[in-house]
Amino acid sequence: MKPVTQAGDWLADPGRFHGEWQGGAHGANVCVIVNEIETIGAGPRLHRHPYPETFVVRRGRGLFVVGEERIEAGPGDILVVPADTPHRFENLGPGTLATIDIHENGAFVTEWLE
Structure with missing residues (x-):
């Protein structure tokens, strides 16, 4: 188990701050997605998870x-x-x-509803 993950290991584009990380492989029962959604009206379609998800809005509306x-x-x-x-x-x-x-699970589990 690798206790520290370097940003370049999991960010989709190290020049921008976005990507996803699954903590189960590192002993953590959490997954993290860092979103940077530039297009107005864009975002993920309707879905659900068998665990809670917490959103922290850093910028924008x-x-x-x-x-x-x-x-x-x-x-x-x-x-x-x-x-x-x-x-x-x-x-x-x-x-x-x-x-x-923040997904309260070590791996992403998503059921897409549309």
Whole structure:
């Protein structure tokens, strides 16, 4: 087990701060996605996980659909989506939506609903 992962090992493009990391291989029961969504209206389609997911909004504005609720979130907001709850989000603009998404599981498990 490698206790430290260097940024270049897991970031999709080391020149930009985005990518994903699965902690199970490193002894952690958590996965992390770092998003940089530039296009207004872009984001993942409706899905759910069998564990909670926490979103930390670092920059920009996003529309989060969590179950039947629609939530506009901005810098510093933190949202927790309960396990098995359908959810999606998109960039509202202007500018880039930057989030850190924390999955409470050592590996990603996603059921795409659309």
